[in-house]
Amino acid sequence: MRLSLFATLTTTALTATLFAAPVFAATPEAVAQTYVDMAAAGYGDSLTTAQALQKAVAALIASPSDVTLAAAKTAWLAARVPYQQTEAFRFGNSIVDDWEGKVNAWPLDEGLIDYVDASYGQSDENPLSSLNIIATPKFTLSGAEIDASALTSDFISGTLHEVDGIEANVASGYHAIEFLLWGQDLNGTGPGAGARAASDYAQGAACTNGNCDRRAAYLQAATDLLVSDLGYMADQWTSGEARETILKDPNAALSAILTGMGSLSYGELAGERMRLGVMLNDPEEEHDCFSDNTHNSHYYDGLGIRNVYTGSYTRVDGSVISGPSMSDLVASADAAVDAQLRGELDASVAALAAVKTAAEGGMAYDQMLAPGNAKGEALIMGAVDALVTQTASINRAVTALGAAGVAIEGSDSLDNPGAVFQ
Amino acid sequence: MLKPLAVLLCLATPALADFPEAVTQHILPGYARFAQASQNLADAATRSCDVADLRPAYQAAFDAWMGVQHLRFGPVEQGGLGLAIAYWPDPKGSGSRAQMALLTGDAAQLDPAMFAKQSIAARGLFALERLLYPAGNLPADPCPLTRATTTDLARVAGEVNDAWVTAYADTMLTAGEAGNTTYLTRPEARQVLFTQLVTSLEFTDDSRLGRPLGSFTTPRPERAEALASGRPLRNIILSLQAQKALALALTPDAPQTIAAFDHALGLAETLDDPELAGVAMPESRLKVEILQQAIEALRIVVLSELGPELDVGIGFNAADGD
Numbered sequence: 001m002r003l004s005l006f007a008t009l010t011t012t013a014l015t016a017t018l019f020a021a022p023v024f025a026a027t028p029e030a031v032a033q034t035y036v037d038m039a040a041a042g043y044g045d046s047l048t049t050a051q052a053l054q055k056a057v058a059a060l061i062a063s064p065s066d067v068t069l070a071a072a073k074t075a076w077l078a079a080r081v082p083y084q085q086t087e088a089f090r091f092g093n094s095i096v097d098d099w100e101g102k103v104n105a106w107p108l109d110e111g112l113i114d115y116v117d118a119s120y121g122q123s124d125e126n127p128l129s130s131l132n133i134i135a136t137p138k139f140t141l142s143g144a145e146i147d148a149s150a151l152t153s154d155f156i157s158g159t160l161h162e163v164d165g166i167e168a169n170v171a172s173g174y175h176a177i178e179f180l181l182w183g184q185d186l187n188g189t190g191p192g193a194g195a196r197a198a199s200d201y202a203q204g205a206a207c208t209n210g211n212c213d214r215r216a217a218y219l220q221a222a223t224d225l226l227v228s229d230l231g232y233m234a235d236q237w238t239s240g241e242a243r244e245t246i247l248k249d250p251n252a253a254l255s256a257i258l259t260g261m262g263s264l265s266y267g268e269l270a271g272e273r274m275r276l277g278v279m280l281n282d283p284e285e286e287h288d289c290f291s292d293n294t295h296n297s298h299y300y301d302g303l304g305i306r307n308v309y310t311g312s313y314t315r316v317d318g319s320v321i322s323g324p325s326m327s328d329l330v331a332s333a334d335a336a337v338d339a340q341l342r343g344e345l346d347a348s349v350a351a352l353a354a355v356k357t358a359a360e361g362g363m364a365y366d367q368m369l370a371p372g373n374a375k376g377e378a379l380i381m382g383a384v385d386a387l388v389t390q391t392a393s394i395n396r397a398v399t400a401l402g403a404a405g406v407a408i409e410g411s412d413s414l415d416n417p418g419a420v421f422q
Numbered sequence: 423m424l425k426p427l428a429v430l431l432c433l434a435t436p437a438l439a440d441f442p443e444a445v446t447q448h449i450l451p452g453y454a455r456f457a458q459a460s461q462n463l464a465d466a467a468t469r470s471c472d473v474a475d476l477r478p479a480y481q482a483a484f485d486a487w488m489g490v491q492h493l494r495f496g497p498v499e500q501g502g503l504g505l506a507i508a509y510w511p512d513p514k515g516s517g518s519r520a521q522m523a524l525l526t527g528d529a530a531q532l533d534p535a536m537f538a539k540q541s542i543a544a545r546g547l548f549a550l551e552r553l554l555y556p557a558g559n560l561p562a563d564p565c566p567l568t569r570a571t572t573t574d575l576a577r578v579a580g581e582v583n584d585a586w587v588t589a590y591a592d593t594m595l596t597a598g599e600a601g602n603t604t605y606l607t608r609p610e611a612r613q614v615l616f617t618q619l620v621t622s623l624e625f626t627d628d629s630r631l632g633r634p635l636g637s638f639t640t641p642r643p644e645r646a647e648a649l650a651s652g653r654p655l656r657n658i659i660l661s662l663q664a665q666k667a668l669a670l671a672l673t674p675d676a677p678q679t680i681a682a683f684d685h686a687l688g689l690a691e692t693l694d695d696p697e698l699a700g701v702a703m704p705e706s707r708l709k710v711e712i713l714q715q716a717i718e719a720l721r722i723v724v725l726s727e728l729g730p731e732l733d734v735g736i737g738f739n740a741a742d743g744d
Contacts, residue, residue, distance in 0.1 A: 091742065091743070107514075121519075123513075123514065123515065124515050125513050125514075125515075125645070142639075142640075164640070165636075165637055165640060168513070262737075262738035262742070263738060263742035263743055264743070265738070266738045266739070266740065266742060267738065267739060267740050267741055267742025267743035268742060268743030269743075271740050271743065272743050275502060276505070278502070279502040279505050279506070279509075279541070279542040280516055280541045280542060280543055281540075281541045282514075282516055282541065282543075284514070371539055371540070371541075372539060388499075391738045392604075392610075394738065395610075395613070395737045395738060396606065396610075398735075399609075
């Protein structure tokens with residue numbers, strides 16, 4: 001999770017030329033202001049849509065039916081739209097990156113949480129991968145007995161999440177809730193998503209798969225926890241430390257914007273979440289693997305990357321937050337780099353939209369991962385290539401700003417090697 | 423009279439180390455060696471399926487891979503060829519599962535064209551390790567799968583080498599020239615190599631050492647890289663040697679970097695714990711931790727000395743993200 005580091009490139013001749021050029025259309029201060037306002041709006045929207053999910057989950061638990069289950073799923077899908085767009089804020093801001101695992105950790109060994117199919121198997125690397133906490137009020141960890149009789153938010157966040165120091169033990173966040181709403185997708189690379197029945201939440205004799213009371217308690221607690229975690233992050237950007245850190249040092253904002261864009265584009269989205277799945281032909285390697293919503297999650301990630309560059313975010317209510325942008329700043333330093341990067345960001349959003357369109361047309365993301373599905377592979381790899389291409393230009397934007405005399409900050413380890421030993 | 427002449431000579435002598443030297447003296451020979459070693463392994467497998475006959479050629483191919491595995495850009499990034507050579511770590515055990523299906527499944531899947539489409543986790547050096555150093559009895563005769571895997575590895579290694587020789591070396595060597603859309607400037611070529619160096623040191627730290635170290639209360643010696651073939655420490659040493667060679671090819675003026683490499687290599691070579699099994703015992707664990715700290719310190723020196731020397735910072739890379 002180390003952030004990318006940048007050194008300032010100093011090209012004296014170029015700097016001199018640029019300082020003679022007209023005043024910047026955008027200042028780092030103004031770009032930083034747009035950035036924190038967009039973050040506040042994005043996490044604010046993530047919070048309100050999660051609150052809507054919380055209500056829908058309460059309705060499902062109060063009265064489990066196909067209708068209330070479908071409504072909860074719809075609310076979950078809607079909550080993903082703003083949240084995925086905030087992922088562009090993650091890698092540039094340690095406050096976000098340190099927190100992110102609580103809400104969007106992936107991939108997960110879902111057998112930790114609830115019942116799974118016999119084909120699931122036991123992970124060699126995770127002794128608790130099939131613990132099924134919903135059916136297990138007590139378990140032993142490293143010789144100590146753990147009391148899991150009350151499945152509360154505190155238990156989930158304080159004890160179960162990443163239990164045994166294993167990242168695949170994801171107990172909280174969107175994907176844990178997704179599993180509890182959809183269940184395992186047992187269709188492999190064939191059509192179909194998870195098909196959990198509403199009766200998994202029925203109380204009394206109608207309960208299917210046992211422990212419906214504990215399943216309901218877990219789902220409600222995990223959803224409450226998501227709301228509380230998103231509330232924390234929304235506060236961070238309306239008046240908290242994340243906002244202050246950026247505003248008190250606008251150059252830090254420039255570094256955060258470009259680091260967030262580049263790290264999400266290449267290492268995380270193109271590499272970890274997209275290309276690896278194609279290479280493994282593994283339907284488990286899709287980001288929203290229970291709901292088959294991966295095409296949307298990737299699309300809104302791509303949109304979020306473009307948002308922070310162009311300084312414009314369309315909220316869930318349709319209103320727009322916009323202002324002086326990184327794009328303006330880069331254009332002042334090197335118009336060609338800005339034009340190329342804007343074109344490449346449009347191309348990656350278009351390539352991700354093609355994946356989304358194909359999925360909505362009946363070829364779900366996991367079907368694209370099937371061995372021999374040349375069309376699916378081409379769709380995914382088209383988006384991967386576009387994301388990799390734009391990353392090179394994000395690097396060039398760093399260089400262009402550095403050359404224009406805007407200091408892009410490195411991390412402690414680069415600027416002050418001694419600091420890492422303190 | 424002598425002094426100006428000396429200055430003149432210095433100016434007239436082109437730098438003998440820069441990214442073109444890294445390409446011609448480090449990268450191209452490295453991929454050629456790996457392609458040859460992989461072909462030798464495939465040839466050996468056509469003659470015999472006895473693991474005792476194949477293991478030396480396997481070890482030689484892995485050694486050759488360690489000479490270039492720190493380079494995660496260019497042809498190995500295209501079509502996932504690098505992952506098809508070496509997929510590790512494999513936290514979900516995907517490779518083992520996919521191989522079991524191939525061992526007991528339709529033999530047509532082992533046909534070269536079909537095998538090339540299999541999951542990367544079922545291919546490459548780590549898949550071969552499970553066949554040549556099996557943990558238990560395999561459910562079927564592994565010979566056909568061993569041959570398919572070695573043939574595929576040789577093909578992939580050959581493709582990567584050919585791509586470098588026929589195209590990508592030129593892409594790098596013409597960095598900054600008109601028409602080169604990959605490297606718009608010469609510093610971009612320098613930066614990509616510098617980035618490989620830093621991120622591969624991070625990989626050794628986090629994965630080759632970090633995975634077996636686990637935590638003090640829960641060490642995970644079973645998670646060491648290439649444990650079954652006895653290579654955990656050897657891979658670290660060979661990796662450091664290759665990284666040092668890359669640094670030397672890039673510049674003659676990074677003495678602290680070279681000293682830090684030599685320090686880490688000295689610690690690794692005297693560790694006397696080839697499988698890193700010592701992570702499970704406090705005293706021997708300390709020695710592995712000291713090596714990890716030395717490599718972390720080395721990475722910092724590379725960032726603070728070599729980066730400014732090459733006038734580049736680290737760029738985005740495949741290791742960004744989780």
